Amino acid sequence: MAGTPPSSRDPSPQPRRPASSAGRPKRGGLLLGRYELGRLLGHGTFAKVYHARHADTGEAVAIKVLDKEKALRNGLVPHIKREIAILRRVRHPNIVRLYEVMATKSKIYFVMEYVRGGELFARVAKGRLKEDIARRYFQQLISAVGFCHARGVFHRDLKPENLLVDESGDLKVSDFGLSAVADQFHTDGLLHTFCGTPSYVAPEVLARRGYDGAKADIWSCGVILFVLMAGYLPFHDQNLMAMYRKIYRGEFRCPRWFSRDLTSLLNRVLDTNPETRITVAQIMESRWFLKGFRPVRFYVEDDQVHSLADDENEVPDQGPSQPPQPPPPQQEDDGDDSGWESDSSVASCPATLSSEERRRPLGSLTRPVSLNAFDIISFSRGFNLSGLFEERGKEVRFVSAQPMQTIVTKLEEIAKVKSFAVRRKDWRVSLEGTRESEKGPLTIAAEVFELTPSLVVVEVKMKVGDREEYEDFCERELKPGMQNLVHHTASIPDILSDTE
Template sequence: MAKIKEKPPPQVVLGKYEVGRVLGRGTFAKVYEGRSLADGCAVAIKVLDKPELVARGLAPRILREVSAMRRLSDHPNILKLHEVLATRSKIFLVMELAPGGDLLSLVARRRRLPEPTAARYLHQLLSALRFSHAHGVAHRDVKPQNLLLDHAGNLKVSDFGLSALPEHRRGDGLLQTACGTPAYAAPEIARRQGYDGPLADAWSCGVILFVLLAGFLPFDDSNLPEMYRRIHRRDYRFPSWFSPAAKRLISRLLDPNPETRITIDAVTELPWFRRANSLGDELSLLPAPPMPLDGTGGPIPMSISTPALNAFDIISLSAGLDLSRLFDDELKGRRETRFTTMAAEEAVVKRIEEVGGKLGYVFERSKDGGSAKGMGRWGAVMTVEVGEVAPAMLLVMVRVEGGRGKEEERPGGVCWEEMKAELGDLVFSWHRD
C-alpha cells in the first residue's frame, strides 16, 4: 500500500502569522495570503528581500510606502497596513486582505462597466484621494492595478511606493520627480517645471473613469513621444455609449493644462457624479460592447493593457531620480542609451555629431533633421533619433550597432560616460538601456 505523503506544516512568520498561498509576484516582492495566529484574521503579507532592496537603492521607496500607509490607515477606501516585521534578510508588510482582485481584472472580465458602477468606484477613489491629499500625500501612481476590491466589492487604494509626502515638496509646494505609469500619468510630470500632486492624481482619475466606461485606454501607444503628442492634442475619441455628462467630466479631467483642469473637490459637486452615485450598483454582466471604428470604418482593437513602458521608464526622465545606476551590472556592454534634454533639436544633433566625429563617425542627417546616422570604423553604425515627449522636452535615443567586439573595447568606440560628459549641460537626465 502506497504511503500517503504528509502535507508540510505551514510557514509561520516570527511566530505571529501563518503564510498561505501566493497572491502575486513582483520584481522585488511576493504577496502571500496569511492568517493571524492571535485572532485568525485573514491578511496579506508582502515579503521583500532586504539585501536586494538595499543593493538596488530601493529602500527609500519602501520607507515612503510604509510612511504613507501609516498616515492614511484610518480611511475605509485605503488599504490598511497592520504592522511591519523584519529579519536580517526579509521585510514583511502585513496588510489588509483584498480578496476581490484589482479593478483592471474586473474590467477585463466585464469588458466595461455601467455608469452607476463606474461612478460608485470613482466616488470611493476620490474619497480616498481627498483624504490622502488632506494629509499631504499625493499618490502619483493611480491606476486600476493599484485599486483593489475587498470581499464586499469596495475599493481599496494600494501601492504608495511612488507617493509624495509633505517633506518631498519644494518651497513652493510643487513636486519635481517624474514618476508613474505613462498611460495614466499626467503630462506635466515629464516637464522640468514643478507640478501639483493632487492635480496630477486628478488626471489619473480621468483616465481610470474612461477605462471603466470604455474597456480600453484613451491614450495607448508604445511610442512614448507619440503618446505625449496625442495627449497634448487631446487626441482621443469617446465610444458612442458614453453619456454627454460623462464625456464632459472626462474632458475636464483630461485637460493637459493643469491650471484649467478640474480639481477632485470640484468633481464631487457635479450633478452627474451625485446623480450616478445615487442610482446604486448593478454589476450584471454586460454584453460585449460594439467595437469602435477608426476613420476608415475599420475596427480599433479594444485593449486595457498599458504600453510596454512602466513606472521606471518615466521615472528615469527625472533629473532628481536617475535609475540607471540600478542596472549598471546588467547593462554593461549594451550599446544603447537615451537622455532627455531641454535644448533645441538642432543643437542636440549637432553636438552628438561633433562627439561622434571625434570617435571616427561620419554622419548623414535625415531629411526632416530629427535623426542622423553615422558610419564608423570597424563597420559600426551610430543612430541618433530625437522626439518630443512634452513641450520643450526632447527624448534622444543613441544606438550603436555592428562592428567587432564591445564598443568600449574597440579603439575609437563609444564610451557612454565620456559622451555624457561631452554633451554637458545639454543633458537633463541620462539613462542607459
C-alpha cells in the same frame, strides 16, 4: 518592485513550499510565531506577496516580503520607511490597510489587509463596466484620493492594477510605493520625480518641468474613469511617442454611449492645463458624480478604521472581525537605519488598547488616564514637548474641578447644537460633523485626564476636517459653552487657550 501591492490576483501560481525552503524565519511552524503563510499572490523585483492567516484570530492577511539586502543595495530603505509612514497617515475605508511591519536580519514584512476580490483591472479587462458600477468605483476612488491630498499625500501611480475590490464590491486603493508627501516638494512648490505608468500619467509629468502632485493624481483618475466606461484607454497608441503626443495635446474622443454630463466631466478632468483642471472638490459637486453618491463617513479609534452608518449613534462592538492583534508595542524606529538590522520583529502600527479592553461592554466607564510630571510640563506654553512624539493639530486644553460626568455631558450638549454625531467611550468623546468638504467631515476628539483627585484636564483637538471650521467651532461654541467649567485658579498657565 518594492511597491507591489498585496493583490489577490495570482500572476504566477506555484505550489506551496515549506516556509523554511525559502529561508523565511519561523518559530513553531509560524512566520515570526504569529502567521501561517499560504500561497504566493504576486511578486515584483524586490518583493513577494503571500496570503497568510493570523494563528490566533484566524484573520486573513496579505504579507509583502522584501529582501533587506536587496533593499539596502538599491537604496530603497528610505522609500520603504516613507511608504510605512504614508500608510499610517492615510487610514480610510477605501485604502488598503497596513496592520504592522516586522523585520529580521534578512527580511522586511508588511502585514496588510487581504482584499479578496482582486484587481479592478481584471474586471475591466473583460469589457467596459455598467455606468452605475463605474460611477460607484469612481466615487470611492475620488473619496480616497481627496482624503490623501488633504493629508499631504500624493499617490502618483493610480491605475486599475493598483485598485482592488473587496468581497462587498468596495474599491481599495493600494501600492503607495511611489507616493510623495508634501515635504518632498522643491522650493518651487512642485514635484520633479518622473514616475507612474505612461498611459495614466499627466502631460505635465511627461514635460519634466515640475508638477503638482494633486493635479497629476486627478488626471490619472480621469483616465481610470474613461477606461471603466469605455473599456479602452483614451490616449492609447502602439507607438509610445505617438501616445505621448496625444497626451500632451489632450487628443481623445468620448464614445457615443457616454452621457453629456460624463463627457463634460471628463473634458474638465483631462484638461492638459493643470492650472484650469478641475479639483477634487469640484468633481464631487459635478452632476454626473453626485448621482447616487453617499459620502464616506468613518472614524478612527484605537488605530482601527470604522465605517459610520447614517443611523449609528455609538461606537460599534468590534467583535471577532477586528484585524489581527499586533505584538506588544516596542520602541518605534527613530530614523536610524541601524534599526533594520535588528533580529527581533518590530511593530510599526501597535494597538493602543488590549484585546481585553476592546471587548469591554460599551458605556462601562473606567478611571481616566492620569497625567505624570512630564505630561504636566508639556501643558505649559513654551515647554510643549509632545510634538516630538506625534503630530498634533490645534488643541484646546483647560483644567476643571467639575465632576467628569458633568464635563462629558456638557460636551455632548454642545455637539448637539451643531448637529454633530456624538461617540463616547469611557472618558473620550468624538464629535463628528456631517458637512462634506474636500478634507472630509470635521471630527473633533475630546478626552478627560486626571490631574489630581480633585482636578482634571480636558483636551480637545481636531482629528480630521477643515481647520477654519474647527477654529470657528472653538470660538463660537466650545469656549463659551465650557467657560463655566474652567477652574480659574489652576496653576497651569494658558487655561482655555490654543496651544502653539
